[in-house]
Amino acid sequence: MTRKRRRLYLVLFGMALLGVATALMLNAFSDNLVFFHSPTDVAAKSFEQDRRFRLGGLVEEDSVIKADDGIGTSFRITDNDNAIKVVFNGSLPDLFREGQGVVAEGKLDANGVFQASEVLAKHDENYMPPEVADALKKSGNWKGE
Amino acid sequence: MVSLHKFANPARFVRMSSALLPWMVGMSAVLITVGLYLGLFVAPPDYQQGESMRIIFVHVPSAWMSMFIYSGMAIASATGLIWKHPVADLLAKASAPVGAGFTFATLASGSLWGQPMWGTWWVWDARLTSYLILFFLYIGYMALWEAFDDPQRAGKAAAILALVGAVNVPIIKFSVDWWNTLHQPASVMKMDGPAIDSSMLVPLLIMALGFTAFYGAVVIVRTQREIMARKVRTLRMAQVQA
Numbered sequence: 158m159t160r161k162r163r164r165l166y167l168v169l170f171g172m173a174l175l176g177v178a179t180a181l182m183l184n185a186f187s188d189n190l191v192f193f194h195s196p197t198d199v200a201a202k203s204f205e206q207d208r209r210f211r212l213g214g215l216v217e218e219d220s221v222i223k224a225d226d227g228i229g230t231s232f233r234i235t236d237n238d239n240a241i242k243v244v245f246n247g248s249l250p251d252l253f254r255e256g257q258g259v260v261a262e263g264k265l266d267a268n269g270v271f272q273a274s275e276v277l278a279k280h281d282e283n284y285m286p287p288e289v290a291d292a293l294k295k296s297g298n299w300k301g302e
Numbered sequence: 303m304v305s306l307h308k309f310a311n312p313a314r315f316v317r318m319s320s321a322l323l324p325w326m327v328g329m330s331a332v333l334i335t336v337g338l339y340l341g342l343f344v345a346p347p348d349y350q351q352g353e354s355m356r357i358i359f360v361h362v363p364s365a366w367m368s369m370f371i372y373s374g375m376a377i378a379s380a381t382g383l384i385w386k387h388p389v390a391d392l393l394a395k396a397s398a399p400v401g402a403g404f405t406f407a408t409l410a411s412g413s414l415w416g417q418p419m420w421g422t423w424w425v426w427d428a429r430l431t432s433y434l435i436l437f438f439l440y441i442g443y444m445a446l447w448e449a450f451d452d453p454q455r456a457g458k459a460a461a462i463l464a465l466v467g468a469v470n471v472p473i474i475k476f477s478v479d480w481w482n483t484l485h486q487p488a489s490v491m492k493m494d495g496p497a498i499d500s501s502m503l504v505p506l507l508i509m510a511l512g513f514t515a516f517y518g519a520v521v522i523v524r525t526q527r528e529i530m531a532r533k534v535r536t537l538r539m540a541q542v543q544a
Contacts, residue, residue, distance in 0.1 A: 164384045172465065179473070248421075250418070250420055257350075260484055276421065281487075282487045282488060284497070284498040286349060287349040
């Protein structure tokens, strides 16, 4: 075996080993690598009260209610299987709207209502001009919510 | 491999890349001008994000470039380690600051977009965190080159770092698919075709080509400079010994 060949195998072997080690590690930590939990996760894993976590999903249609004081907002986060009511006192991001993705940080209270201290909007991967969005909705080919 | 061997000869690399340089400069100037004009003035606003979406014409091509350049550096580093091609290490060394610049542009533009759209400048989700690690890998790679007096040893250490860091590239790409993140999934490079209207996709691709030509031009100049510096060093060493 020439020295070049030996170095080639050494690099290939090293990279393969590194790849496997990384894959195993990421797999082991995958629960901690998610940015948010869905309402179904929360229903399945029964998060205890006062544990802060992030809840993510879609803002349920017709669920957004502005409080009379003009500051508070309540809405429901859904993943189309389960939904959780969220209460938030603060300013909402530009992209916050019904049917759009959202991630809220906070904790569950005794009534199972999610008390959010921060609400972030999540954007999807679709980019299109307004006319195209309107045309798709009209023709019934709309894939969004 | 024939063409690679040709490039391994520094003198031939300088000759061939010098012929390519004016084309790269011209192409990057034309493509970036056209791409910016189409992106900023001709492309329509997005139905959800409005005018803010125009940041993608810088953000997305920069992100592609930073990952493309890092992958190139990893391949060049492996070539340098295994076959000891004299130009390979220098090519990787010359690429690093350009890649770091694109990475920074991606982080900065994304942060500016995130504040109004998401409601935050930064979150520690899998995409953003793995991408920040890419930035640190670039910085670490450049620092490692400076940490040794002997360029041979510096090149070897930096090459190993570049290879180890290469595992991060697929993690960045697939982070949005493997774990739920705040960052949106891929719009262009996805299995079932782009989820972006062609009126926005065309300027985006033109910008990506323009950035590639820009990288080509800068890396040619920088690699040639590295080759000259290496020659000067060799001559000086010979003088000292004589």
